[in-house]
Amino acid sequence: MKKTTLLILLVVFVVSCNKNISKNNNKKQFLTNYVDPFIGTGGHGHTYPGATVPFGMLQVTPVNGISSWDWCSGYHYSDSIAVGFSHLALSGTGIGDLADVLIMPINKEVDISKMPKSRDSLTYKSSYSHNNENASPGYYRVFLDDCNVNVELTTSKRTAYHKYTFKKNDQQSVVIDLGFAINWDKATSSSLQIEDDYTITGHRFSKGWAKNQKVFFVAKFSKPIIDYQLAADNNKVSSQKTVGAKTAAQIFFDNVENSELKVKVALSSVSIKNAKENLEEGFEFESVKAKASASWEDVLSKISIETKTDSLKTIFYTAMYHAHVAPVTFSDKNGEYRKENDTIETATNFTAYSTLSLWDTFRAEHPLLTLTSPDKVSDIINSMLSYYQTKKILPVWTLYANETNTMTGYHSIPVIAEAYLKGITGFDAEKAYEAMKTTMMQDERGLSHYKKYGYIPYNLLDESVTITLEYAYDDWCVAQMAKALGKTDDYKFFLKRSKAYTHLFDAETGFMRGKFEDGKSWNEPFDPKYSNHREHTDYTEGNAWQHSWFTPHAVEDLAKLHGGNEIFTQRLEQLFTESSEITGSNVSADISGLIGQYAHGNEPSHHIAFMFNHANKPWRTQYWSRYILDTQYNTTPNGLSGNEDCGQMSAWYVLSSIGLYPMNPASTQYEIGSPIFESSSINLPNGKTFIIKAENVSKENIYIQSATLNNEPFNETNISHETILKGGTLQFFMGNTPNKKWGTAKNSNN
Template identity: 30%
Template sequence: MKIKYTFLAFFMLGSTAFAQHKVSHKTAAVTAGKTPADYVDLYIGSINPKTRSTAPVIKAPGGNMNIFPNFTPDMEDFYLADKIYGFPLGFGNLMISKGDFKAGAHENASAFDHDLEPAKPYYYQVLLEDPNINTEYTMTDNAAIFRFTIPANQATNLLLSGNAAVEVMDNKILQGSGASFGRRGGTADKRYFYAEVSKAASTHGDWKDDATAGNGRNRGGAGNYLHWAASPQPQTIEFKVGISNISEQDAKASLDKEIGTSTFEQVKAKLKDRWNAELGLIKIKGGTERQRGIFYSTLYRTRALRMGNVWDTYRSAYALQDLIEPKETEKAINGFVDAYEKTGWLTNSGAMIGNHSTSVIVDAYFKGIRGFDVQKAYEGMRKNHTEGTMIPWKDGGHITELEQCYFDKGFYPALPVDPNANPKPTLDLHDRLPYQVRWTPTLEVKEWVPEVDGWHRRQSVSVTLEHCYDDWCLAQIAKALGKDDDYKLFMKRAHNYQNLYKPAIGLMAPKTADGNWVEPFDPKYSGGFAGEGYFAECNSWVYTWSVQHDIQGLINLMGSRKNFTDKLDELFTTGHSMDKLTFLGQFPDMTGLVGMYPQGNEPAYHIPYLYNYAGQPWKTQAKVRMLMDLWYDITPQGLAGDEDGGATSSWYVFNAMGFYPQCPGRPVFDIGSPIFDETTINVGGGKTFVVEAKGVSAQNKYIQSATLNGVALNKPWMNNSDVVKGGRLVLVMGSRPNKSWGSAPGDAAPSISEATVN
């Protein structure tokens, strides 16, 4: 018998980050037989100092399916949740219960204990305490298998709630389709599925508005269920499901191909092998048990997350992928180009600010990753940069007076100050987040450009800086492709950061369209909530340094290398000048603070490496070690802020290895301070690049000398080509800084500008 019905969304599948818990901080030798996947702890970051925490998601490398528990609603810190409400599958929420069928999420939710919840990249297990059912799952790229162990003499229900149209056949097979939403909702993607249970149910039915509707057709219902009568013996019921974006038949084909007759243990073992191969692309020796756990946990999250949103992933997540999985970057860029051909715009996912898909494409191009239509990609990038909006949180669109000001005058304009406004900041409650206190300077006039979002505002300084960096990236590929006029146009724009440097304060500041400085302006507090009148989630102390492509030019503006490093020192030591609650009430994204430096927010991630450009690389070495030690851990509180698509995790991976891509688009790596005795990176083609840190320890964080492939290296950077062709970087480490290594004026990595100051 076949029955079709539709049910409403209960949980929506969203993009998630990943996390972990309960690992000793004691130094220990590598546990015998412990693999990279065994080191991964999925609960890091599941208690977050800012917003929604990460969830313990498991998936296959490059797979299309991911599963995680749905925890107590409204519990932002997942690790603190006391109940599980099910497991979202992308088209509906799966849950199991005992006894007679009862509709309703709360009626079927179950308590659980983290101590009875093994969670690894290849396997999740939890004892659902209320029905006393041990629940396990593992998966493949497009399919998953659940195993439920049912006590004797206990009736059982398998519930599927969501927004799918479902067909049930022979009390054993379910198929249909439902909508899968992204993290911020928006347009739903249709997800088809085909599922089988290992034992036919006694009955099945559907429900609507928490009322059982029986086995009849039900459009607009809330879900469906399978019911098994009690058995005198314990039962094991398996639920296998395949998914597809094409059809139910394709979902069945995926299930048959990827799982078929394989046992649960075989699927689990295969997924573990796949993750060990993926994580084993980078092998480490030495370090503490804690450091190894953090390293492989962050590497897992970087590789498991989809990087469709390029706002923060361009900084280091894509660079890491370029290094160990360049074909995945090619695939992503082909997706960008495909989006351009279909929509007329090269995707930036409508997130935050900038045209950072340009950075990803250009960085890949200059690293020799060119398996995409370069001319079509250039066409799309150029259109974004010349015809698209620069307004925060917008893609495509059209040119407004704001973009025209950037094109004509070289900066994105801020709103002018209202002459009748009270210049004294006030302590108030935020209108949309009433639990947050904010510092509210009500100085600006009312926004008159209708396209600007009233919540995210203009972010004028950040928009200028992010776009002039992207313009520099585009200029580089324009030159390589022989497009000389474009090269000149975008190189001119690449210097636009200079227009917002305010010598009187030694920091970046906003200007109005007439070219006047916004006054009054406080580099710590101006801009309102999240600073977004002028900045993206931060303040001028953070964004002043967002000139990755021309650090020497910024040094020139500041007057000397000493002035530059003094200002950097001040960044790491200047305080809030108010209580922390009030400061974070205004700037909730500036978590993980060291002075005004926020390790919890990605626009700051390149800043510790800027000492390398001003003759003090030993300070880079000290800062990156401090930040790794302070703000990463194998605990639920092991992240200082958002994961943001793997950006936070990839920062740790690079820094633990001892180098970092300070300026994507320029194929070089700045050298920091590794934490492992030896790191071996599989760069493909049978080649490896090894970073050996002789004598490295918690105290021995300073580079005394270096060689690259046996040749003395006296510069704190290396070319990407040095890495991908294979080789060996040897760093001799010590407990006190060698202030002569890498400190000469000519030792810094390239910038646009030549030095005009000492």
């Protein structure tokens, strides 16, 4: 009996120890281990798998060399050919550019004087297998089959590091090709110079989506250069420097000492001198890799989640990763950066940023940053105000400091208003307001029509419905900023103009429709499922079903226009249950991730599920937001239902999965949806923590039964940014059937 008792005690002790060990291991589990940079590299996600740091200047990543929509980042998971590794890339955009300063390690001599127009005739390309490829935050590795070279990449904020391991006794060489381009990009001028035995410098000017892109670079090698070949515009060059529209170099190194070659590269928009200043000392690849990983660990830990489902952790932390890739650092170490007009500015007391995909990111990406990185928000706003100083209009979509004028509206405006109203400082509020007001009072991009008619007539400008609705929201944001600054007359003026949506609502069909300049006639014939991509259309990258709901500042009023909450919510339900057929011969490829006619793969749909909260049916917001979370994201390369768009697609997931969404960002309120994690903690920059708990949550238990905020009953369908900043605990009790009384005390307008 004593022996049996001792045996039982020993088993209990061992099991207890194992549990404790397991707990300790979980505590030490790095969040970066849950990030999969290949998510979004397939399908229409358009992400890249290469190495970068949070908001870093460089994105050192593989380039497949194909010019096609799904290769907008330079890489697509369906491919298995590499032409090199570039230092600038776009994360999830719908237009392709960049892939600048292409470097490729090879083990043979090639003719670089021939400048091919496609990758098929590239002499230095190589096949690879995804089995020999991996990536983690701040690190990328691939084995090049044709060259027998193992490639590893990492980066700091302004310096990229390459480590090439060649096969023993193989020739060690790299090709630098400044002429090769993908998608919209085209080199207009470039140069290469062998400065010394270890250094090559040059520039690459190009015209593409960014019409005036100037990149200067320096590359240093861990081994001395023993030979080289230079070429320009299909001719070999015998000197140490070559200049032309398209230049290239092949550089050779000694293969006797060891099989490893390291390269470090820095860029600048200003000069080679600045690129050299941006270049860090040493070739300590592993320490740089560790620092890059640590920088990501810090970002990922800003929101911690608890769930028993590892796949959900992978989706969540990969989304956090993607949401902090862009915007990207643009100013050099000394603060200098180039503007579109070639003037050189100096960012004083802030970092200048570029790659501002504002049509997308104002919706959830920027609101997320107000929680995780408010210091970056003020820097981004200062970057936009710097742009305003030159153009006297706030930016629309900036790429390498160039205005692309891509997409509709002026959504710098909600970003600024949201930041100011959330108490974020570090920028001149009066100057910001001046920029907002001046932008909305000028005449470009349809604003002259908008001011004259109160809406944009379809016969005067394409995409008139989308543009009108977005200007109405921008006006509302200007009004809120004016009110906060005590500018009463401006507040009244812009608030009145923010009702422009009322001109385009057709009560008979229930859709926002194109209206003629006579103020009476609709655009006929009308088919709410019809899509015509970016021309001869009333809607941007979508149809009437997807664009008729963009009144985030006036949901209750929109419900009244429909005839009350019941009709409004019936039509919202129909959006999600209607057949997914899209009509037309030139359907926008951006219409993806369809649930009925709801298109999660493109941003105009992103707020719609949360509108039920404002029409007395919050349980439908809970149902549909959870349905979107469950069906539109997964852990495969095809894990995003549409373009990542510089963080927006992922930011939607990050916030919605913890149960919050900024349907109207400048309201400073977050709508409450359906949290999918047992617990989420927002670790705020002010040192406080806001915890969201979901008791009994499961795949079936998606409905909020009741809630408490700091142990007090909570019956609201939204929560303020101010409340979150105070820290505390919001606790939901979940069940598998709707509680139709919770959150319905207000908003009845039937």
